[in-house]
Amino acid sequence: MPTVGIVGAGVMGKDVAITCAAYGYDVVLCDHDPGVLASAARDIRTLVRRYRLMAPDEPCWNDPGIPGRIRIGEDLAVLAGADWIVENVVEDVAVKEQVHRELREVGGAGSRIAVNTSCVSITRIAALAARPEEVIGMHFMNPVPLIKCVELVRGHHTSDETTKQAEAFVSVLGKRPVVVRDMPGFVSNRLSHLFMNEAAFLVQEGVAEPEQIDAIFTLGYGHKMGPLATADLIGLNTVVDSLQVLYDDMQDPKFRCCPLLKRMVAAGLVGRKSGQGFYTYTASR
CATH class of the missing domain: 3.40.50.720 (NAD(P)-binding Rossmann-like Domain)
Structure with a gap:
């Protein structure tokens, strides 16, 4: 092999x-x-x-x-x-x-x-x-x-x-x-990062809690994971970096990173690998 x-x-x-x-x-x-x-x-x-x-x-x-x-x-x-x-x-x-x-x-x-x-x-x-x-x-x-x-x-x-x-x-x-x-973000991430970024804006604005947002995606759209659980899995630092790449390459304000994401990364709350992101994780999870 x-x-x-x-x-x-x-x-x-x-x-x-x-x-x-x-x-x-x-x-x-x-x-x-x-x-x-x-x-x-x-x-x-x-x-x-x-x-x-x-x-x-x-x-x-x-x-x-x-x-x-x-x-x-x-x-x-x-x-x-x-x-x-x-x-x-x-x-x-x-x-x-x-x-x-x-x-x-x-x-x-x-x-x-x-x-x-x-x-x-x-x-x-x-x-x-x-x-x-x-x-x-x-x-x-x-x-x-x-x-x-x-x-x-x-x-x-x-x-x-x-x-x-x-x-x-x-x-x-x-x-x-x-x-x-080849285009910035290709297909999957040009779409998924907009979902994750906008979901973070919804949390920042107090429109809904992470569990509610993700439930709409899993129960309403049939996704296996919601955008915020996905962001935690990927790592919020990676999401922020990717949004910056998209913004720099496209010069389109729709890719402007949500300030909440930046604050969470600055605080070390980057998702599963840190034990805390939009959700809290235990070592056994």
Whole structure:
């Protein structure tokens, strides 16, 4: 089975890593933060148990060898030779650009690069690559093991062959690829971030409580999660960063970030990973 390299061992990176491992890929997971890597193996075992309970009808989660197929490393050099390199670092254009400059020295012939981003231009990132035609946006959605859709984003130089290979790769992971063109926010986040931002404005204005807003989405619209629970899962800091990218690129006031979101991030209330966002979370939740 081919090897997948994962850059970034945060919430999204670990989810992508265990999804690839669950479907038989050998995975190399790397991050520059030793603290993140120190807890990664434990986190992965916990996540595998959680998804096994959440998706009992998916036979891949019953494989006890999933954690053993994930190797942890600090240096991007460990990704050399990977068939796919999936980048999942923070939604900060400067950080992503630096990572892709470094990846230029790592990926050899045959290594395709997938940019897992909410809003950052794939064309802009691909311009830093040695082979921009082999770079594609691969937007997995939270929680990765449970959401069947993957938004594939073609940059200006993305080749037909890279798109074909990306479709095949995510299909092996039990996902349905949907191919779109490169624009800020693409389709999914251009819509979802408006939902999350406007829901925050409703809380700020006292129109409704988070539970009421999310109930309208889950009970009224049939969504699995409401926009505020989703924002907590993603991380409010990531939501704020993504809205800033959309605002900077589009120069459209509809993407102006809700002040409440900024205040919550400043206070460290960023959602599930901090234990408090629009909702309160316990360690066992």
